[in-house]
Amino acid sequence: MKTFAELEAIRKKAQKDVRLRSGSGDVRVVVGMDNCGIEAGARQITIALMDEINKHNLQDVTVTQTECLGACRLEPMLELYEGEKKTTYVKLTPELARQIVTEHLVNGKTLKSQTIGVFER
C-alpha cells in the first residue's frame, strides 16, 4: 500500500461487492447452496454469476444463497426473483449461469431450455 488513492480504488471495488451481496436490489438471484448444490458445483455458478453481473455493471441485482431447494437431482439450480415473478433454472453450468445473466437479466429473455418445466412435469 503506497498511496491513499490506491486504498480508495480498492474500497470502491469492495463496496460494490458488498452491495451485491447484501443490497436491497429489486432482482434477486438465489442459488441453492446446501450440500447437494455445492457438491454439484453451485460455488462455481455463484462465482460466475457475480463476475458476469459485475462485468455488465448491473446495479439492482442481488446474489444470495439459500439451502436445499428440494430437488437435489436437478442441482445446481437457482431461483430468480423479479418482483412477483419467479423463474427457476436447473442443471446449470458456469457457462449457462453467464448466459442467464446476459440473456435474462440484461436482455430480459427467459432461457427456456434450462427452466425447471423442461426437466420436470
Added chain:
Amino acid sequence: MENVKSQENKQYRIALRNSGLIDPGDISDYIAFRGYEALGKVLTEMEPAEVAKMVKESGLRGRGGGGFPTGLKWEFTLKAPGDEKYLICNADEGDPGAFMDRSILEGDPHSLLEAMVIGGYATGANNGVIYIRAEYPLAIKRLQVAIDQAREMGFLGKDIFGSGFDFDLYLKLGAGAFVCGEETSLIQSVEGKRGEPTKKPPFPSESGYMGKPTTVNNVETFAAVPPIILNGPEWFQGIGTETSKGTKVFALAGDINNVGLVEVTMGTTLREIIFDIGGGIPGGAKFKAVQTGGPSGGVITELDLDTPIDYESLKNIGSMMGSGGMIVMDDSTCMVNIAKFFLEFTQDESCGKCTSCRVGTMRMYEILEKITNGEGTEQDLINLNDLARSVKDTALCGLGQTAPNPVLSTMNYYKHEYEDHVYNKKCTAGSCKALLSYSIDPEKCIGCTACLKVCPTNCIDGKAKEVHVIREDECIACNACFEACKFDAVIKP
C-alpha cells in the same frame, strides 16, 4: 455473530461496529466499511505526537478494567528515551463468562490490526505483539488470516503508505493464566518467562518488554481508535459521561433472558441494560444482584440499579468496570456461595509470587467453605473481613488487590446472609447443601412412594399409602425428592 443481540435502539456500536456485518476473512470487506482509512490519514497527514494527543483529547480510557487514559499512555511511551519500542495487545481475556474481546477478534480482526499500526506510529514502536489465549482457536485462525492479508496488501511491513514507517506484528499464544491479563505478568510471559507480575514502577512505558518502553492496550480499546481518528475527538467526547467517554461492551450472563453481548454508551444505567436490553429475569424470578468486573468486581444490589455506568460510579458502589463481564443473579442465589465461587477462581489463578495473595485467598476460601458447610463461627466473620482488607492492601498486582472484592461487597450488602449461615445455620436462598434440611409434610403426603424411588441414598422411610419420613442424617440434599413430589409435600428450607 449470533451473540450480538440486535436491540439497536438502546445500543451504540463503536467497538463492535463491523462484527457480524463483514466477512472477517476478507480484507476487502473491511476496506469497504472505511477500513484502513484512518491509518492512511494518520500516516500521511499527522505527526506521532498529534495522534497521541488526538486520542488523549477524545477521552478514551483503557477498556481492560483499569480505565487509564489511552492517549496519556501513548504519550509516555513516545516520550520515553530509546529507539526500540514495543506495542502489545492484551487479548488474554480470562474472566469467567466474558467474551467481549473474542467477538472483536473473531468478527472484525482487521480493526485491531489497523489500530495497532496507528498505535505503533503514535508511540514510536515498530514491533507489535498480540498476546492471545490459546483457548481462542477461531480467533487465532482469523487473526492469522488477517495478518497475512494485511501484509500482502502492505498495511503491515515496510514503508506503509509511503510514509517510511515500518510496523510488523506477530501472535503470541498464552497458556490461559488469568494473571497474564495483568500487564507486567503479560510482558513476562511474552518474554518467555513465568507469568508473574513485577512491581511498578518502573512502568512498562519506561521499561517493559526486554527492558524497552512498551505500551499494553486491550483489544476493545484498540477497536475504538480508528473511529476516533475518522470522526475526530470531539465526536467521541460527545458520547458518554463527564469522566468516561464512548461506549463499553458488556457480556450479559447468568439469570437473564437475553444472554449475549451488548454495547452501550457510558452512563446507561444497569436497569436499562438488564431489564430493557437483557429482557429481565427468566421465569418471573426476582432480581437479586448483578456482579460486574468478574472475579475482581463486586455485587450491585437493586438499590444501585439506577447508577449510570462509568468507571467512577461503579467504583463508588464497591464494584468496578472490569473488562465487562456482567453476571445477573436471581433470588435463588446464595451470596456466600457466590463469594466462594469467585474466590475459588482467584485462589486457583493466583500465581503464587506474593504471600498475601497466595495464602490470603486460600485462607479466605477455607473460611467461606467452613461457613457454607455450617461450621462458621463469629470469629470467622471477623477474620474473613480482616483478611480481605489486608490482602487488598498488600498484594503485589491487580489480581490480588481485587480478589477480596467479591467477599467485601457481599459482606457489605448481604451481611444478614452471612449471619444467617453462621448463627442460624440457615441458607435462605437454599443453595448451600450442608445447611438444607428436607422434611415431609405429614398432612400433604399421600404415600405415593415417588420420592422414595428417586432417593439416591435410600434415606426415605415409608410404605405405600403411609406417610413417608426423611432420615435427615443420611440426606445429601440432592433435591430429587422435592422435584419428584407432585403434592408439594416435601418441604425445602
